[in-house]
Each structure stands twice: as structure tokens, then as C-alpha cells.
Amino acid sequence: MIHLYELFHAMMKPMKNMNNTETMTSWILACRVEDIPENGGACVLLDGEQIAIYNFKKRGEWYATQNLCPHKQQMALSRGMIGSMGEDPKVACPFHKKTFSLKSGACLSGDDYEIKTYQVKVEGNEVFVAF
Amino acid sequence: MKKKVVVVGNGMVGYKFCEKLIAKGGSEQFDIIVFGEEPRPAYDRVHLSAYFGEKTIEELTMAPLEWYSENQIQLHLSDPVTNIDREKKIINTHQGISLNYDYLILATGSAPFVPPIPGVEKDGVFVYRTIEDLDMMKSHAAKSKIGAVIGGGLLGLEAAKALLDLGITDTHVIEFAPRLMPRQIDQAGSDILKSKLSTLGIKIHCNKNTQEIAGGDTLEKMVFADGEILKVDMLVISAGIKPRDELAKIAGLEVGSRGGILVNNKLQTSDESIFAIGECALHEHMIYGLVAPGYEMADIVASEIVGNATKEFTGFDMSTKLKLIGVDVASFGNAFAEEPDCQTIIYENKTKGVYKRVNISNDNKYLLGGILVGDAEQYNMLLQTVNNKLPIPADPEDLILGSRGGESGGESGVMSLPDEALICSCEAITKGQICHEVIENGNDTVDTLKKSTKACTGCGGCTPMVKDLIQGILKSQGKVVRNVLCEHFEYTRQELLSLVKIKALKTYDDVLEDLGHGDGCETCKPAVASILASLWNENVLEKGRLTAQDSNDRFLANIQRGGTYSVVPRIPGGEITPEKLIVIGEVAQKYGLYTKITGGQRIDMFGAHVGDLPAIWEQLIEAGFESGQAYGKSLRTVKSCVGTTWCRFGVQDAVSFAIEVENRYKGLRSPHKLKSAVSGCIRECAEAQSKDFGIIATEKGWNLYVCGNGGSKPRHAELLATDVSSEMCLKLIDRFLMFYIKTAEPLQRTAPWLDKMEGGLAYLKSVVIDDVLGLNAQFEADMDALVDTYKCEWKEAVETPEIRKRFVHFVNAPEEKDPTVKFEPLREQIKAEDWNAVVK
Ligand SMILES: Cc1cc2nc3c(=O)[nH]c(=O)nc-3n(C[C@H](O)[C@H](O)[C@H](O)COP(=O)(O)OP(=O)(O)OC[C@H]3O[C@@H](n4cnc5c(N)ncnc54)[C@H](O)[C@@H]3O)c2cc1C
Ligand code: SF4
Numbered sequence A: 001m002i003h004l005y006e007l008f009h010a011m012m013k014p015m016k017n018m019n020n021t022e023t024m025t026s027w028i029l030a031c032r033v034e035d036i037p038e039n040g041g042a043c044v045l046l047d048g049e050q051i052a053i054y055n056f057k058k059r060g061e062w063y064a065t066q067n068l069c070p071h072k073q074q075m076a077l078s079r080g081m082i083g084s085m086g087e088d089p090k091v092a093c094p095f096h097k098k099t100f101s102l103k104s105g106a107c108l109s110g111d112d113y114e115i116k117t118y119q120v121k122v123e124g125n126e127v128f129v130a131f
Numbered sequence B: 001m002k003k004k005v006v007v008v009g010n011g012m013v014g015y016k017f018c019e020k021l022i023a024k025g026g027s028e029q030f031d032i033i034v035f036g037e038e039p040r041p042a043y044d045r046v047h048l049s050a051y052f053g054e055k056t057i058e059e060l061t062m063a064p065l066e067w068y069s070e071n072q073i074q075l076h077l078s079d080p081v082t083n084i085d086r087e088k089k090i091i092n093t094h095q096g097i098s099l100n101y102d103y104l105i106l107a108t109g110s111a112p113f114v115p116p117i118p119g120v121e122k123d124g125v126f127v128y129r130t131i132e133d134l135d136m137m138k139s140h141a142a143k144s145k146i147g148a149v150i151g152g153g154l155l156g157l158e159a160a161k162a163l164l165d166l167g168i169t170d171t172h173v174i175e176f177a178p179r180l181m182p183r184q185i186d187q188a189g190s191d192i193l194k195s196k197l198s199t200l201g202i203k204i205h206c207n208k209n210t211q212e213i214a215g216g217d218t219l220e221k222m223v224f225a226d227g228e229i230l231k232v233d234m235l236v237i238s239a240g241i242k243p244r245d246e247l248a249k250i251a252g253l254e255v256g257s258r259g260g261i262l263v264n265n266k267l268q269t270s271d272e273s274i275f276a277i278g279e280c281a282l283h284e285h286m287i288y289g290l291v292a293p294g295y296e297m298a299d300i301v302a303s304e305i306v307g308n309a310t311k312e313f314t315g316f317d318m319s320t321k322l323k324l325i326g327v328d329v330a331s332f333g334n335a336f337a338e339e340p341d342c343q344t345i346i347y348e349n350k351t352k353g354v355y356k357r358v359n360i361s362n363d364n365k366y367l368l369g370g371i372l373v374g375d376a377e378q379y380n381m382l383l384q385t386v387n388n389k390l391p392i393p394a395d396p397e398d399l400i401l402g403s404r405g406g407e408s409g410g411e412s413g414v415m416s417l418p419d420e421a422l423i424c425s426c427e428a429i430t431k432g433q434i435c436h437e438v439i440e441n442g443n444d445t446v447d448t449l450k451k452s453t454k455a456c457t458g459c460g461g462c463t464p465m466v467k468d469l470i471q472g473i474l475k476s477q478g479k480v481v482r483n484v485l486c487e488h489f490e491y492t493r494q495e496l497l498s499l500v501k502i503k504a505l506k507t508y509d510d511v512l513e514d515l516g517h518g519d520g521c522e523t524c525k526p527a528v529a530s531i532l533a534s535l536w537n538e539n540v541l542e543k544g545r546l547t548a549q550d551s552n553d554r555f556l557a558n559i560q561r562g563g564t565y566s567v568v569p570r571i572p573g574g575e576i577t578p579e580k581l582i583v584i585g586e587v588a589q590k591y592g593l594y595t596k597i598t599g600g601q602r603i604d605m606f607g608a609h610v611g612d613l614p615a616i617w618e619q620l621i622e623a624g625f626e627s628g629q630a631y632g633k634s635l636r637t638v639k640s641c642v643g644t645t646w647c648r649f650g651v652q653d654a655v656s657f658a659i660e661v662e663n664r665y666k667g668l669r670s671p672h673k674l675k676s677a678v679s680g681c682i683r684e685c686a687e688a689q690s691k692d693f694g695i696i697a698t699e700k701g702w703n704l705y706v707c708g709n710g711g712s713k714p715r716h717a718e719l720l721a722t723d724v725s726s727e728m729c730l731k732l733i734d735r736f737l738m739f740y741i742k743t744a745e746p747l748q749r750t751a752p753w754l755d756k757m758e759g760g761l762a763y764l765k766s767v768v769i770d771d772v773l774g775l776n777a778q779f780e781a782d783m784d785a786l787v788d789t790y791k792c793e794w795k796e797a798v799e800t801p802e803i804r805k806r807f808v809h810f811v812n813a814p815e816e817k818d819p820t821v822k823f824e825p826l827r828e829q830i831k832a833e834d835w836n837a838v839v840k
């Protein structure tokens, strides 16, 4: 069975290649709302890349980052706990609990790492990532 | 032109002199030139032994080279001063520098005294004073098995500890006098210290006179006057110190007949422009072999030469507190005063290895001095009581016996001291100064106080008192210092647990909504999740609790390198049928898992993709397995030996009981993991005494031990009850575990929990055995409720589609596995790819 999103994803690809300019963001359908646990994250595969998407229900916000933890190169951030430091929303890697801002991607636990962040929008039941 | 101050010796005191001189503005009046014989700038000799352990040279260095240049101090290392021409006021050095001085400061310290025993020159014989000594010991120790130290004083015992740290477990201390530390403690104190040290494996020989160190080029044995012989591979001589006055002698300065450069109350030698400070100075027939008096001398001389003399050196309190190989030893004030000059009160507890002696004035009003061995917690307060002539309690024995539990005497004690009370004697910092720093400048941690006042930077003995003082000041300002969970909850774990229970909150979100603020974090989420599980025992993955779990609990498996998981089915008591073994083998084969026997007598399967977990468990559950909760902060395993069922020594059926215990507490969530074991007799093959609760069979029943652990800081469990029946044993464990679950900090194992408990083991016993809190019936009922509501989490997970569907790596491609997961072959099995070699 071909998964619905892979199909959709495949359709989006040429579009993205067509609009290959830097300023242009294309919204890619990533998953359904219920695929991401409330106040937590899950991973999607978009164009061969692993993206972690977080449903921060407590704040009514959605975030997306790279899934790779830069510390020991582990595909793990989507499995981390999310929360806040002051006002800043963050995720903690399950391996060694390094934390990263979901907004800026900066490492909040004192290292020099930075992770990529992506815009997310939700329309009805569908979650899109700006890619 | 500026005048010249030349400092000879860059040890602890020579350095401190420079620091004081700079602080007093000395660099405007003087050029400061320092000559040191050692190849490196001054380092903390007091903590020299830490060089074998936790500290590096950089951390031991008093100030880095930049400090000297920033303060325009010329530092010449590896260049001892060899001559002084007092007529012309010129010094000459080994490397050929000659320089004139206006003031000359001798801070040449001391050298170890080596008695003229034949054979001291042999290889393998060391002294213990410099980093070089330590480096040489280190390389020799690698090929040594038996070590000895000549000298049972402070430094000798320190050296014995160093030998232990170097891995020489067979270590002997040879003391000529009839007792250890003859200068600090009395015979009874020495006996207690001796028996304590013996339990640590150090063999102590008092009244022993070494006659010869025998062997070829390298030593082989020691021969004693009584004819006995000890085979040794290395020997450290620590028989006292010899002030380094050789340069002073060459210069014709007056020295004492037994060594030491003679000084007056201004620390001036017989030549008024030459001063001597530190361990080389002889003042009123005394050599001061400690840093604190040396620092005081440095301060006095620095004030003197900048023309701002305020005080003279009139002797120094030699009170000391040390931790010798983990044993507290302290002496203060007039430690050896005896009746009829005073009244002495002595407390001695041989089983615990505690000895305390206080000397009280005959009018019962003042404390004169005393000795503490084994437990020196009261040292700082007692010393303050002597130094400030504080009134003592009507029952002077309260001074050493104190009252365990209740209001902590230490804290109210520090606050009652006068402002002039000297808290840090190395740096001469008073209570008033510290209060000022805390209140006016907001330096309310030991670290910031170290920076702003230098308190606690010398011998470090005052640190506990400074901590108490900070707490006391903050408290008196109405600032409460509490161990709250994190920025999202203003409660301790214990408070939170009670509140969650009273309010019957069942999910993390409800708890945060009701009792916290903000959005939570990786500290409070698992802590609250654990509280919820301990209270209600509902499935951790339901009702939005999923994302409050730490990753391992969220996926009911342990995340391992590379992002795959390990699977551990429960094997109660380590007993397993051949049929079940075969199923484990089949599952591992089918999913390509690496298998290994764990330390807890079960089987771990590594390398499972997250998406395979439900199917793996389905098959295991089918065969009768349950979750092993290896991923949770919960009961892990109850190890057992075969006991009476097979073993010829066994006195009880250890396996059956272990299975009963494991089945009772399986799935129990707690502040940290829990481990247990049952041994069938005192031979203790199951290692029960290294567990959170361990059970050892006796002829009459079971002995129950609690609060032990392995791990990075191993701890022996303590005996809670003897010869109890199986039924009673379970009751006691119920109470013990519930008390722990309700009162421990997050991620605090049972051993540190007991350490922090006021009253310690005695209090724990009074709660779970004597029921002083009247809570035991409740504890048992709570445990029964948890046992009754136990369900296998994995069974629920595989049977509930809502939960099961979360076990995927890509939610938009559930069939796909994480393509970055890579394995490498390892002896017919696999291992995770080395993550240091991976660039993705
Ligand atoms: C293992 C150990 C543990 C100790 N524990 C404690 C403790 O717990 N509490 C405590 O209070 N004290 C302790 N002490 C003692 C403390 O270290 C000394 O009291 C302190 O170091 C004395 O300082 P100093 O500057 O007088 O001498 P040193 O630190 O010995 O410095 C003298 C320096 O002068 C140099 N020198 C000598 N002659 C010349 C020359 N002609 N020209 C140039 N340089 C020269 C020497 O090489 C040396 O570097 C301990 C000592 C040791 C060895
Ligand atoms: S502890 Fe005792 S009963 Fe158990 S295996 Fe060892 S010797 Fe046998």
C-alpha cells in the first residue's frame, strides 16, 4: 500500500524544483494533526530528510526542526521531551538531555550547537512544513 | 627608582606574600622579584594528594603565570638562590643572576626529614612533598604490590592514602611512637583511628623502630629492631619536616639548634632587612607546619614593608580538622589539657569508630579544647566556642553528643557567633565580612564568596561553616532556600506528591495547570510522571501522559547508541524454563538482535528498531513473558542464588522467595531504579548487600538489608532487621519502599536518601519498625493497592491500537525504518556503529 502522504509528497517534488529560488518557500504536506502526540514530537520523512514536528498544545503552537541531534549525530530529537526555559520553547534530546530552542534552534544547555528550524502551518487536519 | 623586594621560594606562603603585597598596593613602591627552585609556579601543597585523583596540575596551581606578569612580578623558576651577601645586599642564584635587594623575604619552606636508616638511598624509597615526588611514585607504583610508610603522623597517613589511591591495596604504616598522630590526638583517639584505618585495609604498626631498609639497588624489605621483617616494593618516608635554613646559615643568619630561621614578632631575622615566613621560620621555639599560620606571617610582613604595620605575630592556633582516608580527625584549642587543670568529658563508641573528648574549665564555664575522631561534624562550632569564649551549655556533654534530629544545632550555632569570629582562618575572614558580602553584595554561594573574599580557598576546612552561614543569613532575610523541582514548580518532590494525591490529579497537564507554571521541561516531566505512576499506577502511555515520559518510558524500551532500543523481558529471580529461552532465541534471530546476559540475571536484546518493538513484544507475551521495566525508574530485578533447592550450603529457598518478591514489586515506579537480591545463606552469592533492598537467609528466617547500591559510588546496604519471617520481611519492604517513594528527591537512590535523612538508619528503623509516624498501616495499604492494580504495560500497548501506532519512526511512512541506523559485525553478532566515527 502506498501511503497517502508519500504520494502527495511525490507530487510536491517537481513543484519545489520548479520554484528553485531562495525566497520562495513551498509548503509541503507533512502529516495529519493526530500523527503528532500532544505536547510532544514525531518524525516525518520529507524529500529524504528527517524532520521532527512538535505539537506544543500547551501553547497552541507547532514547531519543526531537524531530527538529528548535533551532539552525537543521533536521529532522536523527535523523541525528546518538550518544554520551556523562561519563555523559550525547547526540546531535550533523549540521549544526553542537551536542549535546543524550538524557535531559534540555539543550544540552550551551553554548547555551541545549532539546529535547523522550519515553519509549520496547520490547515484543518493537515500539517505543512515550509521546506 | 623603586625599591626592590626579593622573595626566595615560590611555595604556598611565598605566593601568598606576593598576593598580599599586591593587594596592599606594594607594586607602586616596589619591584618584586621571585626566585623559585621548583620548575612550576606555586601550587596547593595541602591538596597535593588530589593530584593522584580528581585534580590536574592546572587546578592545583595557586595562580597562573599570567597573574605574575599582569602584576609586574618577575618570576624566575628552576633557579634557587645560592648565596646572600648581606653587606652589599646582593643575592646570587644558581643560574648566575646577581641582584641587589632592599628587602629579602625567605619563604623556603621545609623538606621532609629523612632519618639516617641504612638503605634510605635505595630505589623505591620516596618522600612526599612535591609534584616531582608524586610523579616518581606513580611510575614506581605501577610495578609494586606492597607499600609502606614510615611515620604515622598527619603526612604519613596522607601518604598511606596516596598509596591506596595508586592501587597498592597492601599498605602498611610504621610508627615509632606508641600512637598515631602523636601531635594531634591522644592514645584513646589513636586506638579508634587505628581500628578505623584497619577496616580500610591499612595495616598499622605502632612502637616499631625501623633498623634497616634491605635489598639490592631496589629495596626489598624492611628490618625492624624487634627482629621482624616486612617485604615491601615501595616505601615512603614521612618522619617529620626539616625547615630549609641552609641558605640562611650560609648568610650567617641566626638559626635554631634543631633547625629553623630565628624570627621576632615582626618575622624579622637577625638581619632587619631580611624576613622569614612559613615553614622555614622559627618563632618562639615553634615551627608552624600548617598553611594558616604561614599566611598570617605573609600578611604581617607585607603590611610591615608597605609601612602599614598593624599587628605582630604572637603565635597561632594549631587547631586542625582533616579527613584522613575518609576518617575525620580534629583537634582544637588545648587538646591535651588534663585533670586537675580542667575537667574532661569523653565519649567513645568503638563499634562506630567514634571518639570525642572535650576539656572544660574547672568553673564549668568555658571550653578549652578537645579531640574528635570518626565524626568531626561539630569541629567548627567547638573551635569557635573556644576562640570566642562562648558560654557552654549547662550539661557540657551536649557539646559533643548534641541532639540528633530536631533543630539542626550547626546552623543556629553559626548565626549566634559574634561578628569578629574568625570563620576562615587561612585567609583571616570573619563572620562579619561574610555577612557583608552576602547581604550587601549578593554573593550568596560558596563559589562567589571564594571569588570576592578568598574564604574557603586555603585548607577548605571552613567550607561547611560558610555554607551554614549563607543559609542562615538568607533564612534570616526571609529568603527560603528550598530544593524545588525546577523553574516550573515551586515545590519539593515530597510536597508535590502530597498535593497531587490530595487533589487527585492524574495527568501531567493537570498537575502543571493546577500546581505549576510555564510549559514544563525535561526535569519536571519525568519527576511528575513518576509521582503519578507511584500514586495511581495507571498506564504511563495513556491520557496524554505519553509525552510527559522520558524517552525510555515513552517507548517502553531503553534507547541505545544509534537510536535503536533494547528489549528486556522480566525473568523473576533469574529462573527461566528452556522453552522460554528458546523463544528469546527465536525472537532475537528473527529481528536480528544482539543478545547478552545482564548483571541482573536476565537477557537483554539490543538493536531493535522502534517499529519492530510491538511485534517483538507480541511474540514474547504470547510465550508468557512480561515487561521487565528495564526502561523505567522502577523495580529492576531481584537476583537470587539457588539456595536450598540445589546448593549444599543453603538454609532457605532463596529462588522461591526472590520470585515472590519480584512479582510483588514488579512495575512499581519510584524516584529512581530499585534493585534487589536474595541469597540462600551468609555466603551471599547473590550480592544482596549491594542492593536497594537485599535479603539474606538465616537459620531462622531472613535478614533484611536496605539502601545499598553498586554503580559509580558503591555502598554497602545496612542491616534493617534480623531473623524475620517471609511475611514480616515483605511488610518491612512495603513500608520501606513506600516511605522512600513518598519522601525522596527526584532521581535520588535509596543510599543518598538515607544519607540525607535526619537521624539516619536509627530513624528509618523507628519509622518502619517502631511505627513512630503511625504510617505503617497506610504504607502497607498503599502498596497492596499498587500490587493489585499492576498490569503489564507492554501487553496493554500491543493490544491498544491508539498506543501501538505510536511505535513508528516516520509518522508519514510508518513502514520505513530509520535509514541512518547502522550496525557493525561483532563476534558473530552485531553492535551499534561507533558514534564518534559517524558523520551524517
Ligand atoms: C602532603 C601534604 C599535606 C599537607 N596537608 C596540610 C593540611 O591539611 N593543612 C595544613 O595546614 N597544611 C598541610 N600541609 C603543610 C603545608 O603544605 C605547608 O605548611 C605549606 O606548604 C608551607 O608553605 P611554605 O611556602 O612555607 O613552604 P613550601 O610550600 O614548601 O614552599 C617553599 C618553596 O621554596 C622553595 N625553595 C627552598 N629553598 C629555596 C631557595 N634557596 N631558592 C628558591 N626557592 C627555594 C622550595 O622548593 C619550595 O617550592 C601539607 C603538606 C603536605 C606535603
Ligand atoms: S549464598 Fe549460600 S545458598 Fe546461596 S549459592 Fe551461595 S553458598 Fe549457596
Ligand code: SF4
Pocket: none
Ligand atoms: S556502565 Fe556505563 S557503559 Fe556500561 S551500561 Fe552502564 S552506563 Fe552504559
Ligand code: FES
Pocket: A069, A070, A071, A072, A073, A074, A076, A093, A094, A095, A096, A097, A098
Ligand atoms: S546525542 Fe543528543 S544530547 Fe547527546
